[in-house]
Amino acid sequence: MIDFETELKKFHPSPEVDDVEDVVNGHDLTDMVDFIVRTVSEAEE
Amino acid sequence: MLFCYSCGMALSEKSYCTSCGADVSKYKKILYMSNRYYNRGLEKAQIRDLTGAVEDLRQSLKLYKRNTQARNLLGLVYFEMGETVNAMAEWVLSAHYQKDKNIASDYIDTLRTNAVLLDNINSSIKKYNQGLNQCKQGNVDVAKITLRRVVNNNPRLINAHLLLALVLMKEEDYSGAKKELIQVRRIDRGNITAALYLRMAEENLNTDSKKHKGKEKEAAVTIQNGNDIIIQPNNRKENTFLSLFLNILIGLVIGLLVGWFVLGPIRVNMQKSDENKELSDAYEEINLKNTTIDTLTQRIDSLTTQYEALKDQLNTYEGTNGAFEGYKYLLLAVKEYSKGETADKNLVAQYLDKVDENGSDKIKEEEFLEVYNILKTSIGESVADSYYENGYNAFRQEDYVTALENFKKAIEYNSENVDALYYLACTYMANKDYDNAKYYFNMVINISPDSELGNKASNYIAEIDAQ
Numbered sequence: 001m002i003d004f005e006t007e008l009k010k011f012h013p014s015p016e017v018d019d020v021e022d023v024v025n026g027h028d029l030t031d032m033v034d035f036i037v038r039t040v041s042e043a044e045e
Numbered sequence: 046m047l048f049c050y051s052c053g054m055a056l057s058e059k060s061y062c063t064s065c066g067a068d069v070s071k072y073k074k075i076l077y078m079s080n081r082y083y084n085r086g087l088e089k090a091q092i093r094d095l096t097g098a099v100e101d102l103r104q105s106l107k108l109y110k111r112n113t114q115a116r117n118l119l120g121l122v123y124f125e126m127g128e129t130v131n132a133m134a135e136w137v138l139s140a141h142y143q144k145d146k147n148i149a150s151d152y153i154d155t156l157r158t159n160a161v162l163l164d165n166i167n168s169s170i171k172k173y174n175q176g177l178n179q180c181k182q183g184n185v186d187v188a189k190i191t192l193r194r195v196v197n198n199n200p201r202l203i204n205a206h207l208l209l210a211l212v213l214m215k216e217e218d219y220s221g222a223k224k225e226l227i228q229v230r231r232i233d234r235g236n237i238t239a240a241l242y243l244r245m246a247e248e249n250l251n252t253d254s255k256k257h258k259g260k261e262k263e264a265a266v267t268i269q270n271g272n273d274i275i276i277q278p279n280n281r282k283e284n285t286f287l288s289l290f291l292n293i294l295i296g297l298v299i300g301l302l303v304g305w306f307v308l309g310p311i312r313v314n315m316q317k318s319d320e321n322k323e324l325s326d327a328y329e330e331i332n333l334k335n336t337t338i339d340t341l342t343q344r345i346d347s348l349t350t351q352y353e354a355l356k357d358q359l360n361t362y363e364g365t366n367g368a369f370e371g372y373k374y375l376l377l378a379v380k381e382y383s384k385g386e387t388a389d390k391n392l393v394a395q396y397l398d399k400v401d402e403n404g405s406d407k408i409k410e411e412e413f414l415e416v417y418n419i420l421k422t423s424i425g426e427s428v429a430d431s432y433y434e435n436g437y438n439a440f441r442q443e444d445y446v447t448a449l450e451n452f453k454k455a456i457e458y459n460s461e462n463v464d465a466l467y468y469l470a471c472t473y474m475a476n477k478d479y480d481n482a483k484y485y486f487n488m489v490i491n492i493s494p495d496s497e498l499g500n501k502a503s504n505y506i507a508e509i510d511a512q
Contacts, residue, residue: 011204014204020134033075
């Protein structure tokens with residue numbers, strides 16, 4: 001049986017149009033390539 | 046085409062950069078994996094497994110954030126799921142990483158230029174957030190109304206559908222929840238939350254259905270009678286006198302109605318058949334009589350024609366005024382004339398006049414006509430004198446009408462009676478009928494030009510001409 005309160009906690013407010021900048025800035029843009037580059041550069045040092 | 050992460054030069058098939066010598070083997074593997082995730086995401090998006098597509102595309106971007114195609118597709122999938130702001134964020138980042146020849150810029154421009162669409166999307170997002178807050182505050186009824194508006198306004202907002210379905214299930218409106226979840230599945234087949242909620246809703250609907258059937262079954266009572274099982278409905282009522290009476294009454298009414306609707310038309314048809322036969326007989330009789338009437342009419346026409354023909358034939362013998370009457374007066378005139386010297390010539394003349402009145406011209410037989418002419422000539426002179434005397438007396442008394450009649454008669458019996466001609470002309474003069482007067486004066490001159498009356502006639506003609 002679904003518990004309403006538990007399920008309700010899974011819902012989050014959706015970002016509004018004015019929040020686009022925050023959403024963009026909130027992105028974690030570190031990818032695997034960055035990790036490799038950093039690892040390689042650290043190894044070289 | 047791949048580029049070196051260290052120097053930015055194009056890479057070859059080698060595992061190191063031919064330009065700077067950096068090891069690019071792992072780098073290449075990562076990029077291949079990123080592309081593989083992108084391909085999987087694309088395949089899932091194509092079969093509308095949007096949740097699965099989002100996972101793969103995000104994985105692709107975690108491996109290689111500059112994968113423009115993956116980021117653009119992720120934006121499109123977010124947009125399709127109603128998460129427009131997330132979509133815009135992906136496209137902004139995509140445009141940031143690849144400024145040229147990037148369709149993400151077109152997507153952003155389309156949304157920016159369409160203010161109505163953007164406003165509508167933003168409004169629905171705000172209302173969704175409002176509905177979510179209402180739910181968290183326990184105002185489920187109000188939240189339900191708000192969320193209904195949201196899904197009507199922006200049917201692609203999956204989260205709104207899911208939240209509304211959750212609210213409806215809380216109120217045990219499982220069929221309503223099922224409708225919302227089906228709509229979610231139409232947009233996103235891979236939505237796990239929707240699948241979970243849908244299963245729960247269907248289970249509850251099945252339970253309700255079973256309960257309903259169970260109640261129906263309880264409505265019957267099973268009785269074990271030896272080896273026989275008797276199932277008796279619980280709601281069965283005992284027949285009372287009133288119900289028996291009502292049943293009989295209903296039966297009678299039904300019987301009457303059946304009689305009326307089934308037997309009625311048969312009876313009507315039979316009546317119609319009899320009436321049709323009578324009508325047919327009547328028509329035959331009428332036709333027979335019409336034929337008789339036609340025959341009789343033809344006979345009447347024939348007889349009328351015969352009658353007219355005979356009448357015409359008779360007229361040729363009788364004349365319109367009856368020639369037999371003329372014959373009678375002719376015989377009377379002969380009878381009177383046959384008396385010899387004692388015969389009254391005026392009476393003979395009167396009879397001959399009667400013959401004229403009845404149409405002397407109608408006497409067809411020559412013998413009779415000859416007798417008529419002989420009589421008229423024989424008595425002519427003396428009768429003419431007699432008429433002349435009567436005319437002259439009337440002329441003296443200025444009774445010109447009588448004078449005119451008598452003078453004409455006198456001339457009729459004796460056309461060379463100069464005196465009668467002269468005074469007839471004078472009578473016309475007195476009546477101022479100068480043409481006739483001149484005509485008869487000329488006759489006088491022709492018959493007796495040197496006589497006294499002839500001279501007088503010449504003088505009168507001169508007077509008439511002088512006028």
